[in-house]
Amino acid sequence: MDIAIARPELLQVADAVAREKSIDRDEVLEAMEQAIQKAGRAKYGHEKDIRATIDRKTGEVKLSRWTEVVETVENEATQIPYAIAQKIKPGLGIGEFIVDPLPPIDFGRIAAQTAKQVIVQRVREYERKRQFNEYKDRVGEIVNGIVKRTEYGNLMVDLGRAEALLRRDELIPRESFRNGDRVRAYIYDVREEMRGPQIFLSRTHPNFVARLFAQEVPEIYDGIIEIKAVARDPGSRAKMAVLSHDSSIDPVGACVGMRGSRVQAVVQEIQGEKIDIIPWSADPATFVVNALAPAEVSKVVLDEEGRRIEVVVPDDQLSLAIGRRGQNVRLASQLTRWDIDIMTEAEESERRQEEFRRRSALFVEALDVDDVIAGLLVTEGFTTVEEMVLVPLEELAEIEGFDEAIATELKRRAEAFISDRDAKLTARFQELGVTDEVAALETFNPAMLVKLGEKGVKTLDDLADLASDELIEILGADAMDEETANAVIMAARAHWFEGEDAAPQAQSEGEAAGEQG
Numbered sequence: 001m002d003i004a005i006a007r008p009e010l011l012q013v014a015d016a017v018a019r020e021k022s023i024d025r026d027e028v029l030e031a032m033e034q035a036i037q038k039a040g041r042a043k044y045g046h047e048k049d050i051r052a053t054i055d056r057k058t059g060e061v062k063l064s065r066w067t068e069v070v071e072t073v074e075n076e077a078t079q080i081p082y083a084i085a086q087k088i089k090p091g092l093g094i095g096e097f098i099v100d101p102l103p104p105i106d107f108g109r110i111a112a113q114t115a116k117q118v119i120v121q122r123v124r125e126y127e128r129k130r131q132f133n134e135y136k137d138r139v140g141e142i143v144n145g146i147v148k149r150t151e152y153g154n155l156m157v158d159l160g161r162a163e164a165l166l167r168r169d170e171l172i173p174r175e176s177f178r179n180g181d182r183v184r185a186y187i188y189d190v191r192e193e194m195r196g197p198q199i200f201l202s203r204t205h206p207n208f209v210a211r212l213f214a215q216e217v218p219e220i221y222d223g224i225i226e227i228k229a230v231a232r233d234p235g236s237r238a239k240m241a242v243l244s245h246d247s248s249i250d251p252v253g254a255c256v257g258m259r260g261s262r263v264q265a266v267v268q269e270i271q272g273e274k275i276d277i278i279p280w281s282a283d284p285a286t287f288v289v290n291a292l293a294p295a296e297v298s299k300v301v302l303d304e305e306g307r308r309i310e311v312v313v314p315d316d317q318l319s320l321a322i323g324r325r326g327q328n329v330r331l332a333s334q335l336t337r338w339d340i341d342i343m344t345e346a347e348e349s350e351r352r353q354e355e356f357r358r359r360s361a362l363f364v365e366a367l368d369v370d371d372v373i374a375g376l377l378v379t380e381g382f383t384t385v386e387e388m389v390l391v392p393l394e395e396l397a398e399i400e401g402f403d404e405a406i407a408t409e410l411k412r413r414a415e416a417f418i419s420d421r422d423a424k425l426t427a428r429f430q431e432l433g434v435t436d437e438v439a440a441l442e443t444f445n446p447a448m449l450v451k452l453g454e455k456g457v458k459t460l461d462d463l464a465d466l467a468s469d470e471l472i473e474i475l476g477a478d479a480m481d482e483e484t485a486n487a488v489i490m491a492a493r494a495h496w497f498e499g500e501d502a503a504p505q506a507q508s509e510g511e512a513a514g515e516q517g
Contacts, residue, residue, distance in 0.1 A: 011059040017123060024126070029054050031122030036061060039105050047077040050102070063102040069094055128192075131162040135190045135199050142211045143201070144184050147177045157183055157201060164199035172203050172271050173235040184269060186211060206230035209238055209275065212266045217255055219244075225251045228280040231334035238273055239291060239331045241280035252277050276331075284309065284338060291332035295321035298345060308339040312348045359383060367413045376401055388414040422446045433458045443488050448475050463492040 010032060018025040036052035040063050044050055049066040068078060069085040069092050085092050092098065145157035145164060153168035155177055166185055177183055185201035186208035192198075202208060210227045219225040224246050232238040244251035255277045256263045263275055276294075281287040285300045288309050299312040313321045321342050322329050333340045343351070356378055363374035366385045380399055382388060388396070388411060397407035425446030429439070432453030437460050439449055455474050457463055463471075468485035480488075 009059070010054060010061070011056075026056070027126040028123060029056065031126070034122060036063065036105065040102065043105060044102065045077065047075075049078045061104060063104060065100045065102055067098045067100070069096050069098065131199075132190065132192050135162060135187065136192075139187050139190055140207065140211070141187050142184060142208070142215065143187060144182060145201075147179050147181045147183055149179060150177075155183065157185070159199070162199055164201050166201040166203070170200075170202040170204050172273070175203075175235070175271050203270070204232065204234035206232045206238075209240060209266065209270065212269055213240070213255060213262075216262045216265050217257070219249060219251075219254045224249060225254055229335050229337075231331045232273070233327055233331060235271055235273055237276070237327055237331060238270075239276045239278060239335045241278055241287070241291070241335055243280040252279055278335075284336065288332065288336050288338055288340060291335050292321050292328065292340075295328065297321075299348070306339070307337070308341065310341045310343065312343055312345055315344045315346055318342065318344050366417045367410060369410070369413075372401075373406075373410075385414050385417055389418060425450050429453045435459050438463060438492075441488060441491060443480065443484065448479060451475055460492045460495060464489060464496065 010029075014025050014028040014032065017028045033052045033054055036054075037050055040050040040052060041048065044065065049068075051064055051066055053062045054060070055062075066078075067080045069082055070079045071082055071094055073079045073081055080088075080098060082094055085098060089098060143159055143164070145159045148156045148158040148163065150156070155166040155171075157164045157166050164185075164187070166183065170185075171177075183203075185203050186205050187199060188202045188205050188207070189200040190198070191200075207230065209232060210230050213227065214220045217225065220227060224244065226243045226245065228241045228243050230238065230240045240255070242251040242255055244254075254262075263277065267273060267275060278290040278293055281290060284304075285302055288300060288311065289297045292311065292313075295313055295317045297311055297313055297317075301310040301312075303309070311321070320328070323331075329340055329342055356375075359378045359382075360371060360374040362385070363369060363377050363382070364371060367374075367388075376399060377388070382391075393404070393407055393411060396402065396410065397404045399407075402410075422445075426449075429446060429449035429452070432450065434449050434453040435458060438444070438452065438458065444452070451474055452458070452463070457466065457474065466474075466489060468482050468489060471485045471489065472480065472482065
């Protein structure tokens with residue numbers, strides 16, 4: 001028969017703690033059971049399996065010792081042999097338990113203190129678990145809280161049911177909060193750490209602005225208008241790109257609101273930070289032009305592979321496009337995720353003229369023609385002598401001012417120039433000691449082989465020892481990409497592994513010959 005003691009006050013305490021800490025009543029009672037178990041083990045022996053249960057309806061406390069029935073005893077304190085167990089309680093199987101009731105504990109001062117510590121610790125663990133489960137799915141939300149205390153400039157914010165950290169570097173510059181002030185912030189991370197869940201807040205995160213607009217603009221909340229990107233220089237300026245999924249609704253106008261009421265509500269929350277709202281576009285050039293507003297753009301040149309874009313602006317718009325301390329172009333680059341190079345129309349014209357002169361001089365020297373013919377070739381888009389060799393004869397003859405005879409002679413001169421140049425380069429890389437094995441690799445042209453020889457890369461082993469970035473640095477960034485460089489280096493290393501495949505084969509052939517002998 002179980003020895004039990006009714007303690008209805010335990011249920012009252014459990015209810016009170018559960019309400020205060022916002023955790024489940026059963027979890028509080030489990031903490032109490034563990035505290036009683038710990039006190040029981042202190043009295044009857046720590047090595048024994050002492051368990052306590054609290055009746056969820058009456059508050060009765062039952063304490064008992066559990067002994068497992070086993071075939072072979074490894075721990076005499078918690079296990080009993082099957083044969084002996086059958087004498088005590090016939091019919092028990094292996095793995096079942098003999099439960100012996102124990103008299104209730106009369107809690108002394110030390111036992112009571114220990115029990116209290118266990119309960120407090122367990123309740124704290126349950127509270128942390130509850131906080132983590134509640135806030136782990138709320139990353140990306142805006143929350144309101146009250147500043148509880150300040151630690152080294154970081155704010156501890158009371159969210160009501162949890163405490164969050166707002167670090168000093170996540171505050172907008174020059175803003176300060178005192179204890180008791182209300183604060184609005186964005187949850188950007190929730191992590192479960194040793195000391196409990198850590199809820200991290202930010203007022204500088206770009207998505208803080210996006211969430212504030214979602215609260216102020218019903219069309220964003222309803223999904224009619226989508227915020228595609230936000231870039232911020234906290235406390236100074238922000239740019240936000242918006243797209244409307246309804247052609248009848250202007251996304252910029254909806255975000256600005258009547259007489260700027262909606263945007264002003266957001267600006268006030270972020271300490272007067274100016275916000276440029278721009279229409280998003282799937283076309284990178286249009287998007288970049290919009291992002292550089294209020295500056296006007298005359299021309300853009302895209303390099304899609306390198307995600308770079310050259311923007312040409314009128315001379316009087318340069319300072320506006322760049323912005324104070326480069327702020328405008330920096331935010332536009334963050335917003336569009338393109339690297340933006342800005343130049344004036346005068347700079348672009350000068351660069352174009354210089355490029356024209358350089359290419360004309362190349363054709364004058366290589367083909368032994370006058371400036372007029374060289375200029376025509378450059379105007380038609382030719383940049384290298386190799387392009388003239390590859391282009392069909394009839395296409396070259398169609399250039400205004402050319403005929404078939406001129407086109408034929410130009411192609412002949414281009415071929416002769418390349419042949420002569422390659423012969424000189426071949427002689428040069430051979431003089432440098434670049435081996436035929438390296439020269440046989442299809443990726444390299446004679447000019448590349450000369451560069452390799454000048455840097456001491458002469459054999460397959462020299463090439464195989466390089467990393468891809470080292471090879472690209474030797475040949476130049478325009479010569480090849482990383483994937484090609486890796487393929488060339490692996491091809492150079494192939495001879496290292498040829499013996500590994502041959503050795504097992506030779507060994508097996510030798511063994512077979514031995515067996516036949």
